[in-house]
Amino acid sequence: MARVEASSVDHTRWPELAPPERDHGGVRSSTVREIRDAFRAAIPEMGLRVEFPDDSSIGSLDAPISIVLRSPEEFFTRLASGATAGVFESYMAGEWVSGDLPTVLSALVPWLARHPELESARRHKAERQGRRRAQQGAKNSDLEMGIPGDLVALYTDATMATSAALFASGARNQSHDRRGRTVVRVSAPTNSPHRLDLGDAQRRAHELLLSISGVGEDSRVIVAPPGWGELPLRAAERGAQVRTVTESIDRLHVVGARVQAAGQSHAVSLSLGEFESLGGMADAIVIAEPHAATREGIAVVAERSSALLDDGGRLALQVDVGSDSHEHEISELTSWRRRYVDERTAIPLRSDLKEAFSHHPELRLRGRMEFGEHAAHTARLWRENFTIRGRDAAAQGFDPVFRRMWQLHLAAMEASYRSGWVDAWQLLASREPRRTQR
Incomplete structure (x- = not known):
């Protein structure tokens, strides 16, 4: 036994x-x-x-x-x-x-x-x-506010990215949906990725988001929220002018320090606040943080993207998408996570995405990439990282119960991807031209 x-x-x-x-x-x-x-x-x-x-x-x-x-x-x-x-x-x-x-x-x-x-x-x-x-009383357990950088560093890689990574291998099969939009399905990595592969895979996913959104020299880009700094810095390295906003003082300090250390203070404007408070126009909006695209948040993403994107501007969104046929399983996991991890962890279902964008037909969906099996490997490697760094977690004050809880959280994520309850998508949408007034 x-x-x-x-x-x-x-x-x-x-x-x-x-x-x-x-x-x-x-x-x-x-x-x-x-x-x-x-x-x-x-x-x-x-x-x-x-x-x-x-x-x-x-x-x-x-x-x-x-x-x-x-x-x-x-x-x-x-x-x-x-x-x-x-x-x-x-x-x-x-x-x-x-x-x-x-x-x-x-x-x-x-x-x-x-x-x-x-x-x-x-x-x-x-x-x-x-x-x-x-x-x-009300408890602030918002994912961006409530999970400190010290914890994120225990299970992620140097990028501190908390979205699905895209590994180097895996065949890409292209098709079209009923509306003629491109759908690319990335099969599982040919070989099981190792922990050292994770950083490059996260950068690959970020670079793809920036590429499909057309980010380049002098692009006006919104990255909101900034994660822990990797995505806005990669946009700045392409010559873009980046605006980003966070509700977390912890992230504000960490990302600010990274931007300054990278010599990109002139290219990245970082402020404390909400995505909804941003004004001005943008050529591209790029979002990869999972908490920004919850079931509740996806409607905000669509509404603000419609308002902030200039004509022809693009939204590149990385999002976990739940299968409507597995809503029961997703609901069970969400209920537990809301109690212990984050009160806003409801993953949008496919029908939720359809509903959110149906209210903004000026945002034309161009296509998507599906790579859920890569997301499953991402969660597996996060679990391995967290297990290996168990002593560091204990030294930082995370007691045995918390460590078991976090292992369970990461295992539930992996199970969701492996079982097909949840998929990982990168979505591309463009802003249709506004009508000119006569």
Whole structure:
């Protein structure tokens, strides 16, 4: 049986991870038994093997993936009281482990998202968390504001880019959609990328965005938000005049220092504020930061791009896109992430993109590139980086629960890409000429 390290949970810091209760003040024991039996019956069809502390197990001996339950009673109680969120919190509490977390999540989450007996648990969990948020007051957990650069540096590469990378290999197959727009599908990298490949792959994705948007000498470019500086600097290196804005003081300092060190202060204008507050006209708008293109944010991107782009100007947008047929899985992961990672992590579905751009027909969609398998490798390499830098994470004050949480977050991202629930796109749109007044 796989070795399981002892868990360490500070319940004052992580109140949701306190031992779950049954019956009085908690979920009924009969409900736990029903959910436990349903889960055990589903294990073989999920292709899992579950091992228990007494050396018993469920599932085929040759199942390719396995879960080791350290605390079965707590695991099943959390499952019955919180559905997917309960299973994820159980992992954070150290009550179960797996040697292949993304593959386990790929098998688990669809069952968790669609099992009818868990609907009540899912609803009650959301209600409890909603009441707790109301009691605690509003919490600023915006992705740009809430995730410090020290954490980003622990799992990314030197670019500190947090969007999908594009690796060197992988065949490109071109086709056209029903409206005649170009669709390029990039297949998986020929060889599995290594951690040292990540920086070049991020720069490749950035360079492609800048190229399709036509950024060059004297281009007026908006990069909003700036990420951690890589994309606006690459635009400046092409001779563009770049404007960028951030709501994060942390990013303002980091990006400002990078711009100054690169000798590009004359080419990059950086300010504190919101994308919506930008004025003036631009030849190109380039966006790669995931938090700018959430389900809520994609409408803002379309509206502001229509207003800010000059005639013939281009919008190049890198965005994670959810499959409408997998909305249940995406919703389950979003619910957990909103509690622990970022309140604005709702990924836009394809229908959301269509809806957002339908309100701005003056933004003509030209085509897109799809490279979800490269995104899956990106998330895998982020997990590897974070694991290798575990001591650095501990030294910076990220406790064992937080480190398990972040591993789970990155594994869920990888599972979403690998399973086809989420894809990575680069979209190109152009601004149609404005009508002149007579």
